[in-house]
Amino acid sequence: MKFLNVALVGCGLISEEHIRAYQKQADRARIIVCCDIDPNKAAQRATLVGDARAVTTLEEVLADPEVDAVEVCTPHHLHAEAVIAAARAGKHVLCQKPLAKTLAECDAMIAAAAGAGVTLFYGETSLTQPAAVEAARVIAEGRIGRLVGVQATLAFWQGGKYLSTAWRYDPGVTGGGQLLDSGVHALALMLKIGGPIRTVACLAARFREELGGEDTCALSVRFEGGHLGTLFCSQAAGTWVPQPSLVAYGTEGAVTLGGPLGALVLHRPDLPDRREVLQEQRGDPFAAMIGQYLDTVLGGAPSPSPGEAGRENLRVVLAAYEAARTGREVTMDEVTMDCIQV
Numbered sequence: 001m002k003f004l005n006v007a008l009v010g011c012g013l014i015s016e017e018h019i020r021a022y023q024k025q026a027d028r029a030r031i032i033v034c035c036d037i038d039p040n041k042a043a044q045r046a047t048l049v050g051d052a053r054a055v056t057t058l059e060e061v062l063a064d065p066e067v068d069a070v071e072v073c074t075p076h077h078l079h080a081e082a083v084i085a086a087a088r089a090g091k092h093v094l095c096q097k098p099l100a101k102t103l104a105e106c107d108a109m110i111a112a113a114a115g116a117g118v119t120l121f122y123g124e125t126s127l128t129q130p131a132a133v134e135a136a137r138v139i140a141e142g143r144i145g146r147l148v149g150v151q152a153t154l155a156f157w158q159g160g161k162y163l164s165t166a167w168r169y170d171p172g173v174t175g176g177g178q179l180l181d182s183g184v185h186a187l188a189l190m191l192k193i194g195g196p197i198r199t200v201a202c203l204a205a206r207f208r209e210e211l212g213g214e215d216t217c218a219l220s221v222r223f224e225g226g227h228l229g230t231l232f233c234s235q236a237a238g239t240w241v242p243q244p245s246l247v248a249y250g251t252e253g254a255v256t257l258g259g260p261l262g263a264l265v266l267h268r269p270d271l272p273d274r275r276e277v278l279q280e281q282r283g284d285p286f287a288a289m290i291g292q293y294l295d296t297v298l299g300g301a302p303s304p305s306p307g308e309a310g311r312e313n314l315r316v317v318l319a320a321y322e323a324a325r326t327g328r329e330v331t332m333d334e335v336t337m338d339c340i341q342v
């Protein structure tokens with residue numbers, strides 16, 4: 001396959017980023033259908049695309065033989081049904097984060113894609129942003145020595161247009177609070193940089209009644225490699241400073257990503273200025289994600305973000321919720337299929 005015809009399913013807030021990203025890939029892909037249960041939203045996004053068809057049901061999308069792939073941008077709790085149906089219809093799928101709300105759903109989605117021989121790509125920009133990919137490479141090369149710890153922060157004030165979507169703030173519907181909604185971005189980065197996690201401890205709090213679920217979490221994790229990690233994530237922090245950031249500390253140096261420096265920086269005592277900027281953090285994270293998705297589907301490149309990565313992401317979230325609930329350090333082995341959340 002040389003060119004991908006895509007159907008956008010879910011024409012809400014994030015769909016605009018997907019449309020803009022595909023417009024930058026016009027030589028390899030285009031959106032041909034915009035689907036939303038709300039006909040106005042479908043029509044509005046179809047107009048933004050330019051020459052896409054607007055429809056209101058997934059069935060219409062899947063019955064269209066011109067559609068090669070489906071972009072699932074519906075609310076979290078509706079991902080599984082759309083992904084499974086699309087895969088069974090032989091369509092490749094990119095699914096927005098979080099992959100789903102239960103591990104059983106994740107497994108069914110992964111199995112449906114494998115059974116149909118289509119790609120299931122986990123739409124998590126942290127796994128495809130060039131600076132994160134480079135940071136993981138630099139650390140794997142041993143340039144900061146042995147990894148000691150990873151410290152991540154993703155704290156901001158959830159506001160503006162995002163407050164208009166009621167489903168997002170009902171944990172009974174989505175399966176979680178801000179850790180599932182936005183903390184997953186930082187967790188994905190921690191897993192990419194630090195490797196698999198073995199245990200999780202978590203403190204959770206709520207400062208904003210209107211958000212539902214927890215709006216702030218502090219996690220401590222032990223990685224399989226023996227190194228440690230922390231994550232502070234919040235949707236109740238009334239500031240964007242410091243920026244989302246990650247610091248990886250090694251025995252011979254450190255790597256910083258984002259934060260006040262806004263770049264990927266290698267810190268070592270033997271460097272001139274004791275530091276070297278490896279990559280500026282510019283560019284469009286959605287364009288980078290769609291670019292790597294197309295490399296995978298059209299170019300046969302190994303996927304940087306398979307469905308399994310989304311499942312593992314969710315498993316850490318569930319372990320954190322269990323740890324917050326019980327007040328103890330939870331091993332990842334304890335997170336079973338029927339683990340209750342929130």
Ligand SMILES: NC(=O)c1ccc[n+]([C@@H]2O[C@H](COP(=O)([O-])OP(=O)(O)OC[C@H]3O[C@@H](n4cnc5c(N)ncnc54)[C@H](O)[C@@H]3O)[C@@H](O)[C@H]2O)c1
Pocket residue numbers: 009010011012013014015035036037038041056057058073074075076078096097098123124125165181
């Ligand atoms: N990567 C990021 O930074 C980022 C940011 C925001 C949202 N997201 C994710 O994107 C997804 C959507 O979030 P959003 O903010 O766009 O939400 P939204 O509520 O603005 O949009 C969801 C859309 O899906 C539509 N929809 C619901 N059921 C449908 C169905 N059965 N078929 C077709 N359309 C249906 C709704 O009408 C709505 O227009 C979520 O999984 C969210 O976590 C990711």
